[in-house]
Each structure stands twice: as structure tokens, then as C-alpha cells.
Amino acid sequence: MDNADKDMSDFDNPFASEEISPAFSEEWEAKRRVAAAIRDLTEVLVTSSPYTGKMHAIAAQLEETAADFAQSPRVYGRLEWTRSQQHGSFGQVSHELNPLAGYSNPIAPPVTTWLEGDKALGRCCCGWAYEGPPGSVHGGFIAAIFDQFMGMAQKLGGQPGMTGYLHVNYHNRTPLNTTLNMEAQLVKVEGRKTVISAQMFAGDTMTASCEALFVEPRKGIYSLEAQQQEQ
Incomplete structure (x- = not known):
């Protein structure tokens, strides 16, 4: 290494x-x-x-x-x-x-992420380029933001991995040009698997929530470089 x-x-x-x-x-x-x-x-x-x-x-x-x-x-x-x-x-x-x-x-956007105790916290703001429903952030970008934010939150479990799944629930519209705050918690670590849960807020309103599974590659995260070189 x-x-x-x-x-x-x-x-x-x-x-x-x-x-x-x-x-x-x-x-x-x-x-x-x-x-x-x-x-x-x-x-x-x-x-x-x-x-x-x-x-x-x-x-x-x-x-x-x-x-x-x-x-x-x-x-x-x-x-x-x-x-x-x-x-x-x-x-x-x-x-x-x-x-x-x-x-x-x-x-x-960009997304800012940091750790505080047993939680990961994040923030971003999406302008008009990210519009889906009128005046609202496109749902695909919300999923992508969760993927990034929760991927960083894996540090709570001590191992980096790749996304296995994202289960996103959209509770309310997520407004554009508004500071979006996020919180994430470690649910569990089982072998190579890390499960994280997270919520997104606009003010006091939860606009979306997500559960995500991340899986460490069998040969470790560094094996991805060898796979890239073989292509």
C-alpha cells in the first residue's frame, strides 16, 4: 500500500x-x-x-x-x-x-458533511438548475445527495464501502434555494455491510428520509483500482 x-x-x-x-x-x-x-x-x-x-x-x-x-x-x-x-x-x-x-x-451543489458524536450532519442548497417539480428539488438529486452524505456517514461504522441500495421516502416537497440540513445515524455493521439511516430537513420540516446499505468490496476498497486498470 x-x-x-x-x-x-x-x-x-x-x-x-x-x-x-x-x-x-x-x-x-x-x-x-x-x-x-x-x-x-x-x-x-x-x-x-x-x-x-x-x-x-x-x-x-x-x-x-x-x-x-x-x-x-x-x-x-x-x-x-x-x-x-x-x-x-x-x-x-x-x-x-x-x-x-x-x-x-x-x-x-455542493454537499458539506461532518461528524458530531454518534451522528453525521450535512448541509446543502440546490438552485434552479436542480428543479424537478415546480420550485422543488428533483427527486433524483435528493437520492444522489443522500448517497453522498450517507456514504461519508459510513465513517460512523469504521469501514468504507459501495452503495448496495438506497431506500428513499419523499415526505414533503424539498424546496429550491433553501438550506437543506441532514442527519444520519449508524444502524448496524454486519461483516462487510454497513446500514445507515438519514433524514433531510428544510427548516423544521422533514422532506425526505433514507435507509442505505453500503458493502465493502471482498478484496477491500483498493481492489477497485485493479478492476479499473483491467478495463
């Missing part, structure tokens, strides 16, 4: 408190700024109606920016970012690039 793999096992490091962890380096700080700008752009795109010519001009600008950006050195996958030993531990890289919680990933 090399240093990258050891860092991978310490997967809660950047999620240790309610406060947003600072960027590991100036690179990630700059990437967070780019991601925030893209989030703002996405929010504007789904809520604005400029004339067609203006949109084509914006698209041309963005296409040029994307083509220029693509000429930069590329790193594919969080393990590769970690193994370079220039971008932080696996936990720090995940904190930046995770599709639900990454502050440098523009598709993330």
Missing part, C-alpha cells in the same frame, strides 16, 4: 467539521473560483431569456475558452490526482472533485 492508498483510507479528513475546509493549494483555490463561475453561469442559463444572437455569442466565447482550457495538462481520476503527490491526499482531492460535494466540481 503506497501513500496514496493510505490517504484514501482516511476519507473523512476534509469533512471533519461544519466549516468549509480551505483549499489545499493555490491551484485548488483557483479551480474553486472557476467552478463557482460555472455554477453561476448554469444558474443564469436556466433562469434567463436573452435574445438568440446574444446566446450564440456567449456560446462562441465559451467554446473558445473550453478549447483553450483543454490544452492544459490533464489528470483523469481522483487516484491519479492523488498519486502525483502534488495535489493533496485522496480525501482532499475528493473534497474538490466529488460530483456531489466537490468545491472544484461545478456540477456539485
Whole structure:
């Protein structure tokens, strides 16, 4: 097991408190700024109606920016970012690039998670880009948020695993542009299996709840890298 793999096992490091962890380096700080700008752009795109010519001009600008950006050195996958030993531990890289919680990933709301005693707590806010029913968060994103949040809550059971199932109950509409608070509890650990329960709240209203099963791979979480290399 090399240093990258050891860092991978310490997967809660950047999620240790309610406060947003600072960027590991100036690179990630700059990437967070780019991601925030893209989030703002996405929010504007789904809520604005400029004339067609203006949109084509914006698209041309963005296409040029994307083509220029693509000429930069590329790193594919969080393990590769970690193994370079220039971008932080696996936990720090995940904190930046995770599709639900990454502050440098523009598709993330993002979800912030931390532990307090025997509970995991979380928070996020979903803008108009996440709309499903009118004024409400799409149910698929609610499930994805639970998957991320409860995946981190596995630390309560002491072992990382992959999602076996998510059973989501939708109790009330989950409003957009509202701080959503989450709580998770460890239900049980049986061998490689960890069961977690969680609730989502908008203010005092529980909008959704979930039970999830996570299963540690038979050969450990690190066996996933070998499977990836075989593909």
C-alpha cells in the first residue's frame, strides 16, 4: 500500500467539521473560483431569456475558452490526482472533485458533511438548475445527495464501502434555494455491510428520509483500482 492508498483510507479528513475546509493549494483555490463561475453561469442559463444572437455569442466565447482550457495538462481520476503527490491526499482531492460535494466540481451543489458524536450532519442548497417539480428539488438529486452524505456517514461504522441500495421516502416537497440540513445515524455493521439511516430537513420540516446499505468490496476498497486498470 503506497501513500496514496493510505490517504484514501482516511476519507473523512476534509469533512471533519461544519466549516468549509480551505483549499489545499493555490491551484485548488483557483479551480474553486472557476467552478463557482460555472455554477453561476448554469444558474443564469436556466433562469434567463436573452435574445438568440446574444446566446450564440456567449456560446462562441465559451467554446473558445473550453478549447483553450483543454490544452492544459490533464489528470483523469481522483487516484491519479492523488498519486502525483502534488495535489493533496485522496480525501482532499475528493473534497474538490466529488460530483456531489466537490468545491472544484461545478456540477456539485455542493454537499458539506461532518461528524458530531454518534451522528453525521450535512448541509446543502440546490438552485434552479436542480428543479424537478415546480420550485422543488428533483427527486433524483435528493437520492444522489443522500448517497453522498450517507456514504461519508459510513465513517460512523469504521469501514468504507459501495452503495448496495438506497431506500428513499419523499415526505414533503424539498424546496429550491433553501438550506437543506441532514442527519444520519449508524444502524448496524454486519461483516462487510454497513446500514445507515438519514433524514433531510428544510427548516423544521422533514422532506425526505433514507435507509442505505453500503458493502465493502471482498478484496477491500483498493481492489477497485485493479478492476479499473483491467478495463
